[in-house]
Structures are given as C-alpha cells and as structure tokens.
Amino acid sequence: MNNMFIIHGYQANINSHWFAWLAKEMAHYHYQVEIIYLPNTHHPKASNWYTALDDRLKGKLNENTLIVAHSLGVITTLNYLSHQQFTPQIKGLFLISGFNETLNNLPELDTYIKQTNVQCDKVNSQHVVTIAASEDPIVDVEATKRLSNELGVSTQIITHNGHFLDTEGYHTFEFLKDQIIDILNKTNTxxxxxxxxxxxxxxxxxxxxxxxxxxxxxxxxxxx
CATH class of the missing domain: 1.20.5 (Single alpha-helices involved in coiled-coils or other helix-helix interfaces)
Structure with a gap:
C-alpha cells in the first residue's frame, strides 16, 4: 500500500501550512495521505503525542510508506520510530526544520524534548531527507545540521527567513515535493x-x- 503520513508541529494542526496541499499533490502519485491529528498542540505532552502516532501508524508502515514531519513533529516522529522493534523499513523520511535538542527560544518545550529518547541508529528508513531554512528564527539551521549528522545525511538548505509557515507564504512546498518525487523515481535495485x-x-x-x-x-x- 502506498501511504504517506504528515506529522505537524507545535501550535499547528492538520489544516496548517502546506500539509493539505501536499496531501492533494501526492494523490496524483497514487498515495493515500493522512495528516495525523496531535492533541493539545499549544501545550503538548510527549506521551500523548507518542500515543497519537501509535494509534495511526501501528500496523500501517511498509516498504512504500513515506513520512513527512515538521518542527516538533520531527523529534516526535524520530522518538516513535526509535522504539519500534518490529517495524518494516519504510521508503522515505522527510524531516523539515527538525532538531533533537532543547531550543533556547522555546524553553516551554524543554520538558517535552527531554522526555524523548531519539536513537537515530534505530530509525529504519531507506531514505532520509532533512530540510532547513537558512535563517530560521524558531529552529536554528545549526540544530538541524546536528540532527542530520546524527542521521548520517546532509541538510538541504533553502534560502528563506522563516520556519516554512503559512504566515510566511508557505501554502505550498514545491522543493519538498520535488525531493519526495525524486525518491519515488529511484528504483529499489x-x-x-x-x-x-x-x-x-x-x-x-x-x-x-x-x-x-x-x-x-x-x-x-x-x-x-
């Protein structure tokens, strides 16, 4: 089954930013897309978000699965995948403005972040793509680079002053879509x-x- 899951971040929801646009675009490539609802997005709890992911992902991951995560959704997704012992290898993992550390400008997320336990060597994905903005006021590009290093990949940096939000004009995300299609065009041989x-x-x-x-x-x- 060709399925994609989109994981939103802090203070976002399933209707935010470019999520619905990407879901519609991927339908042209015969992908069924679900934008996963995460509860209490303004005051998130790591255990609740973990449970929410488990409710929607358990038993659904396969060799064609794609996961797209944004911001706090990145560490949430990596934390979840780190603790799945018998999960099949998925096709691709696309991490936007990701991090695996506390953020100086968002101390209110310290407790959440410290309750995660990301083990990058246990994240089972055939392809991993990380994307960052050159001037991100929320998640500094250096934090994303450090995460990329843990994952053994290079960060794709877009010249942009922002966090890839709809308030910045990001109702679509063509660069991300191109990265996804590029992975789909790669053969398994x-x-x-x-x-x-x-x-x-x-x-x-x-x-x-x-x-x-x-x-x-x-x-x-x-x-x-």
Whole structure:
C-alpha cells in the first residue's frame, strides 16, 4: 500500500501550512495521505503525542510508506520510530526544520524534548531527507545540521527567513515535493540493495545453481 503520513508541529494542526496541499499533490502519485491529528498542540505532552502516532501508524508502515514531519513533529516522529522493534523499513523520511535538542527560544518545550529518547541508529528508513531554512528564527539551521549528522545525511538548505509557515507564504512546498518525487523515481535495485521479494521469488533458481555446483562441478574436476 502506498501511504504517506504528515506529522505537524507545535501550535499547528492538520489544516496548517502546506500539509493539505501536499496531501492533494501526492494523490496524483497514487498515495493515500493522512495528516495525523496531535492533541493539545499549544501545550503538548510527549506521551500523548507518542500515543497519537501509535494509534495511526501501528500496523500501517511498509516498504512504500513515506513520512513527512515538521518542527516538533520531527523529534516526535524520530522518538516513535526509535522504539519500534518490529517495524518494516519504510521508503522515505522527510524531516523539515527538525532538531533533537532543547531550543533556547522555546524553553516551554524543554520538558517535552527531554522526555524523548531519539536513537537515530534505530530509525529504519531507506531514505532520509532533512530540510532547513537558512535563517530560521524558531529552529536554528545549526540544530538541524546536528540532527542530520546524527542521521548520517546532509541538510538541504533553502534560502528563506522563516520556519516554512503559512504566515510566511508557505501554502505550498514545491522543493519538498520535488525531493519526495525524486525518491519515488529511484528504483529499489540500487547497488547493494536487493528487495526481499526478489530474493524469495527466485529461491528456485538459487536452489538449481547450488545443486549444479554440488553435483556437476566436482565431476568436471575429477575428469581433469
């Protein structure tokens, strides 16, 4: 199933910013999109947001899943994925204005942030893309760079003075959409990656080659 989940941030909701626009755009690529509602967005609690994600994501993640998260939604998503032991690898993770540390200009989020336990090495995604604004007054670009470093990726930096909000004109987000489509256009047969389905579907061939090696090749060596 081709599904996408959009995770909003602090003081936002499912109707904020570019979320609905992106959901509509991804329908053209045969993706079912859900913008996940997170409760009490002006006074969030980490446990409540974790539960909200679990209610909507549990049992729905697969090799075609895409997750887009913004701001506080980023650390929330990473915290959730860090603690899913048997979750399949998802297709892509797109993190906008993300961070994994307390923010000097938002001390009211300190308690929330300190209650998370992000373990980037346990985040199971085939592709990870991080995006930041060059001049973000809410989440400094350096915080996003530090998160990117933890994830082992480079930050995509957009020249912009802001936080990718609708009040800044971000009712659409073409750069993000382009990043997503670029990932979708990549094949699963990249160097070093063999989809499990291909392996299973060709088990009979693997058996034949092994049998050939066991029975035929020794006879050939004896003949010489």
């Amino acid at each position: 990249e160097i070093g990656y063999i989809p499990i389905s291909v392996f299973i579907n060709n088990l009979h061939l693997i058996f034949v080659f092994c049998l050939y090696g066991a029975l035929i090749l020794p006879n050939n060596r004896m003949a010489h």
